[in-house]
Amino acid sequence: MKAAVLHEVGGVPRYEEFPDPVPADGEVVIDVLAAAVENVDKAVAAGTHYASAKYLGVLPMIPVFDGIGTLPDGTVVGFGNPRLPYGALAEKTVVPAGSYAPIPEGIDPAIATVMASAITALTMKTAAGLQPGETVLVQGATGVAGRLAIQVARLLGAGRIVATGRDDSQLAELDADAVVNTAVSDEELQQAYADAGGYDVVLDFLWGRPTEILLRALTPDEFAFGAPTRIIQTGESAGADLVVPASALRTSGVEIFGAARNLTPESMGESYQQVVEWTRSGALTFQIDRVPLSDIASAWQRTSSRGRRVVVQP
Ligand SMILES: NC(=O)c1ccc[n+]([C@@H]2O[C@H](COP(=O)([O-])OP(=O)(O)OC[C@H]3O[C@@H](n4cnc5c(N)ncnc54)[C@H](OP(=O)(O)O)[C@@H]3O)[C@@H](O)[C@H]2O)c1
CATH class of the missing domain: 3.90.180.10 (Medium-chain alcohol dehydrogenases, catalytic domain)
Structure with missing residues (x-):
């Protein structure tokens, strides 16, 4: 053969x-x-x-x-x-x-x-409990999985979608309400994340440097009643490791989960069926x-x- x-x-x-x-x-x-x-x-x-x-x-x-x-x-x-x-x-x-x-x-x-990548995007719901109207940040949104995640966020009724990537022309192609280019200095990126926030759910295909800077942007300078931000770890295109300062969890409202949170044979089957239906109907491309x-x-x-x-x- x-x-x-x-x-x-x-x-x-x-x-x-x-x-x-x-x-x-x-x-x-x-x-x-x-x-x-x-x-x-x-x-x-x-x-x-x-x-x-x-x-x-x-x-x-x-x-x-x-x-x-x-x-x-x-x-x-x-x-x-x-x-x-x-x-x-x-x-x-x-x-x-x-x-x-x-x-x-x-x-x-x-x-x-490619359907598995769309099923991963549904962890916004299974792992993070996304509710209609909430704001979703997709880290690595110009990639295959990220573009599917934007579509899935829309289909799940996200109120606002923020997308990150490294190329302005690709970011402009996305169906996002705001974009953040991560290929800038650390200070500029932190400011861009802060300007485009707050985020209820983050679907993170990047990890590494961009997510470290995101955590800085989510950590208040002084004590505050931080709004919860549920970060779902789904990929590592920008790095396998992450430094998480104690303050990033102590004072920020940040919660970090793996994509497998709440995954059961039943929830996986439901996600699969949902993706099949969206694919058949053309809702998901x-x-x-x-x-x-x-x-x-x-x-x-x-x-x-x-x-x-x-x-x-x-
Ligand atoms: N858990 C799961 O079931 C599941 C499913 C699918 C994917 N994944 C994982 O998710 C990640 C993305 O997969 P993919 O198939 O979407 O890959 P992809 O199509 O290559 O997209 C990668 C994304 O990451 C960005 N990126 C790459 N290197 C970067 C860096 N050094 N700094 C900042 N941004 C960077 C890319 O930006 P540019 O567009 O500028 O290149 C793009 O947005 C991978 O780690 C993959 O293994 C996991």
């Missing part, structure tokens, strides 16, 4: 022949229809992700660990957890039986690869670039998403 094969840590996957997977007992071969290339896949392949050691111990290997495909009986499923060295960037992959779930009818397989597997090398090396997800279709 044809596959995108990674030969060395930090390398670029090459389009080439790879032996077809042979299923062991309890495994199923899947014909891959679509797989999204995300930053996390590149980080794993670059050896900079905490999961890198597991995946890169079996080189040569096929990257990307979930996707959409068909079972031998023709059912279209979302799958995960392929048996290494097999991954989703190939014509076929192999997964443990049951490591998949059906994709509802009427959903394009390429779009289905996904920006994707469909790329043939043979073009994997150039697609892999793209440095800016400009809000569009690369979806590889064998």
Whole structure:
């Protein structure tokens, strides 16, 4: 079969022949229809992700660990957890039986690869309890997940949406009520956050420097009855770590939660159904670039998403 094969840590996957997977007992071969290339896949392949050691111990290997495909009986499923060295960037992959779930009818397989990012945006509701009329700040709003989050915030009835990014032309494309460009000095950024606030909910795909400066902007200089701001940690595009001064929690009204807060099989199922309904009705739109597997090398090396997800279709 044809596959995108990674030969060395930090390398670029090459389009080439790879032996077809042979299923062991309890495994199923899947014909891959679509797989999204995300930053996390590149980080794993670059050896900079905490999961890198597991995946890169079996080189040569096929990257990307979930996707959409068909079972031998023709059912279209979302799958995960392929048996290494097999991954989703190939014509076929192999997964443990049951490591998949059906994709509802009427959903394009390429779009289905991106639906997880919209489900993450729904943590505004599940983790932060967003109420209609509240103000939402999306950190990293020019990215794929951030642009979906803006749409989701609108659909959930947010009263005001503030969006951050590093590029004025991209920020201007967004359906936001105010924007903050984070590519400015620390002092200017702190002032910009303060000017565009207050925020009820922050969906944070950035972490690192911008969020540290946001915390400064949310911390009053002297004692005050701080309005609550619920920050949901969902990504780390700007940094994996954050210094949280004691005062940022003691006096500010800031609450920090992980995206998995309040997540249960039921709440996850409800979020999934909601995203399926919005997708089917066209209320939620996904920006994707469909790329043939043979073009994997150039697609892999793209440095800016400009809000569009690369979806590889064998
Ligand atoms: N928890 C989940 O289920 C989930 C789901 C989806 C995504 N994520 C995570 O969320 C993050 C964003 O994912 P994505 O797919 O939306 O990525 P993306 O399309 O590459 O967007 C990244 C965003 O972060 C900004 N950014 C990147 N580096 C930055 C830096 N050094 N300083 C300030 N801003 C920076 C980008 O700004 P520019 O537009 O200027 O480049 C853009 O707004 C990733 O950490 C991803 O793993 C998590």
